[in-house]
Amino acid sequence: MNLISAVVLSVLVNLGSGAQNLTFPPWFLFGVSSAAFQVEGGWNASDKGESIWDRLLHTHPDVIVDGTNGDVACDSYHLWRRDIEMCEELGVNVYRFSISWPRLLPSGFPNYISEDGKNYYNNLIDGLLEKGIQPLVTMYHWDLPQSLQDLGGWANPLIVDWFADYARVLYTLFSDRVKYWLTLNEPMVICDAGYGLMGAPFLDDTNIGLYLCNKHVLMVHAKAYRIYDEEFRHLHHGMVSLSNVALWFEPETPADTEATKLMMQFYEGRYAHAIYSKLGGWPPELEKLLTENGKREGYPYPRLPPFTPEEIEYVKGTYDFYALNHYTSKQVRKVDPDKAGSWPYYGSKEIGADMVNGPAWERALSATWFAIYPEGIYKQLLWMKNNYGVNNIMITENGLPSFEPTLYDLKRANHIRNILEQVHRAMTEGVHVLGYTVWSMMDNFEWTSGHKLKYGLYAVNFTDVHRTRTARESARFYASVTRTRTIPLHETMDFE
Numbered sequence: 001m002n003l004i005s006a007v008v009l010s011v012l013v014n015l016g017s018g019a020q021n022l023t024f025p026p027w028f029l030f031g032v033s034s035a036a037f038q039v040e041g042g043w044n045a046s047d048k049g050e051s052i053w054d055r056l057l058h059t060h061p062d063v064i065v066d067g068t069n070g071d072v073a074c075d076s077y078h079l080w081r082r083d084i085e086m087c088e089e090l091g092v093n094v095y096r097f098s099i100s101w102p103r104l105l106p107s108g109f110p111n112y113i114s115e116d117g118k119n120y121y122n123n124l125i126d127g128l129l130e131k132g133i134q135p136l137v138t139m140y141h142w143d144l145p146q147s148l149q150d151l152g153g154w155a156n157p158l159i160v161d162w163f164a165d166y167a168r169v170l171y172t173l174f175s176d177r178v179k180y181w182l183t184l185n186e187p188m189v190i191c192d193a194g195y196g197l198m199g200a201p202f203l204d205d206t207n208i209g210l211y212l213c214n215k216h217v218l219m220v221h222a223k224a225y226r227i228y229d230e231e232f233r234h235l236h237h238g239m240v241s242l243s244n245v246a247l248w249f250e251p252e253t254p255a256d257t258e259a260t261k262l263m264m265q266f267y268e269g270r271y272a273h274a275i276y277s278k279l280g281g282w283p284p285e286l287e288k289l290l291t292e293n294g295k296r297e298g299y300p301y302p303r304l305p306p307f308t309p310e311e312i313e314y315v316k317g318t319y320d321f322y323a324l325n326h327y328t329s330k331q332v333r334k335v336d337p338d339k340a341g342s343w344p345y346y347g348s349k350e351i352g353a354d355m356v357n358g359p360a361w362e363r364a365l366s367a368t369w370f371a372i373y374p375e376g377i378y379k380q381l382l383w384m385k386n387n388y389g390v391n392n393i394m395i396t397e398n399g400l401p402s403f404e405p406t407l408y409d410l411k412r413a414n415h416i417r418n419i420l421e422q423v424h425r426a427m428t429e430g431v432h433v434l435g436y437t438v439w440s441m442m443d444n445f446e447w448t449s450g451h452k453l454k455y456g457l458y459a460v461n462f463t464d465v466h467r468t469r470t471a472r473e474s475a476r477f478y479a480s481v482t483r484t485r486t487i488p489l490h491e492t493m494d495f496e
């Protein structure tokens with residue numbers, strides 16, 4: 001412990017004593033998150049295949065703010081022992097990481113399984129379990145094999161079978177030891193960013209391709225879930241879900257209430273309603289709006305490809321828990337669709353509404369577009385329980401971005417504390433939250449923000465060949481939370 005953290009902790013101890021700290025139950029899973037492409041590097045190690053992110057960054061380095069790429073990233077392909085050690089230092093119960101499809105299946109298909117790819121993930125999984133840390137595995141965190149993109153990627157309905165084959169390989173190789181599975185990370189980003197010039201495959205197709213992708217991600221998830229259910233559950237008794245990213249939306253004024261409901265359906269319902277609602281299929285009001293918008297532009301097909309009644313039943317209920325990625329909140333302001341801004345993604349133009357930060361909401365240090373509104377996660381959790389009747393929720397991503405590399409990131413520590421307070425509040429009001437994993441264990445390749453934007457509990461030196469990882473104050477704070485299973489009182493934490 002250094003001097004500064006000793007001072008911080010003594011402040012916590014002194015002010016915290018006597019009053020009631022908030023305690024989390026023994027079964028609650030504290031964890032940290034990462035993703036293959038953002039940390040592994042080793043992009044051409046051994047027989048690994050090329051991913052759509054490799055292709056994008058090698059052909060269009062200009063789309064990344066600092067021109068960096070994922071060739072080496074945090075070099076976790078070689079430094080996985082250090083990653084496990086960091087999990088131990090943090091005292092976490094789970095480590096959420098993803099598997100690189102082209103590393104394991106270089107052709108994209110199961111005709112050939114990479115021996116080195118398999119060993120890499122076996123080492124990581126076994127190393128974590130030896131330390132008593134559960135692996136929480138994301139099957140797909142955006143790094144599609146380029147070979148499958150060349151065949152149409154997420155717009156081709158055959159992806160449902162391609163992914164099913166990949167999922168079966170994963171379950172066969174790893175599900176004796178991996179009990180928590182996430183099929184897809186943030187389908188909204190897979191489709192809306194990938195077909196909206198914001199991420200690989202970097203296509204400009206927000207009228208057709210994006211919505212084909214919307215249906216296929218849901219079918220992919222459902223099939224992968226059903227394979228586990230039918231072939232592996234009775235052997236290994238694990239749990240399967242998918243991580244949806246949700247912004248919490250509230251109306252700026254009462255006149256914006258309807259637009260806000262549509263915004264929730266556009267961002268959350270489009271990827272959740274088919275799975276979690278009693279009705280299944282697309283959210284009806286959103287489907288109607290998007291069909292009208294498409295018709296007005298002369299398209300003969302509805303934007304959202306219809307589900308058959310069999311497909312509705314096939315997708316409905318394919319979850320063992322709800323996995324939520326939540327970062328920030330927005331207020332919704334109804335405007336003329338022609339004048340609507342488009343951040344983030346396309347909902348604002350479709351709905352005719354802008355998203356603004358609440359005037360009283362604090363902002364992240366330096367990354368000022370990011371509103372700090374911890375109550376948003378509490379409201380989001382209650383909304384999911386009340387809307388979908390889901391009462392088994394895991395928060396699979398949450399964290400605070402900053403452009404500052406500082407190790408003295410008290411604002412991040414404070415934010416994690418305040419979020420956990422709101423999670424605890426939802427739990428005391430009857431929402432069953434299984435666990436919480438921080439994004440991110442360490443600074444990494446943050447997609448189009450390159451190495452500029454930092455979320456890490458650990459700082460990573462990207463100019464050092466050893467990619468040295470150094471704990472920030474937030475790492476020390478989080479380690480104290482995981483060890484005591486409590487968060488200290490608010491007054492003791494408000495440093496900035």
Ligand SMILES: *[C@@H]1O[C@H](CO)[C@@H](O)[C@H](O)[C@H]1NC(C)=O
Nearest residue numbers: 012013016017018019021488
């Ligand atoms: C509250 O938490 C602080 C800091 O972790 C600790 O020192 C203190 O003893 C706790 N207070 C109670 C009543 O548990």
Ligand SMILES: *[C@@H]1O[C@H](CO)[C@@H](O)[C@H](O)[C@H]1NC(C)=O
Nearest residue numbers: 042043044045046070071072
């Ligand atoms: C792997 O990629 C690096 C660039 O990141 C390049 O320098 C190296 O030659 C490549 N290795 C092989 C075996 O292709």
Ligand SMILES: *[C@@H]1O[C@H](CO)[C@@H](O)[C@H](O)[C@H]1NC(C)=O
Nearest residue numbers: 405461462463464465466468
């Ligand atoms: C990062 O590593 C480089 C090379 O080892 C070193 O010169 C530099 O001081 C390091 N930066 C920090 C912030 O530690």
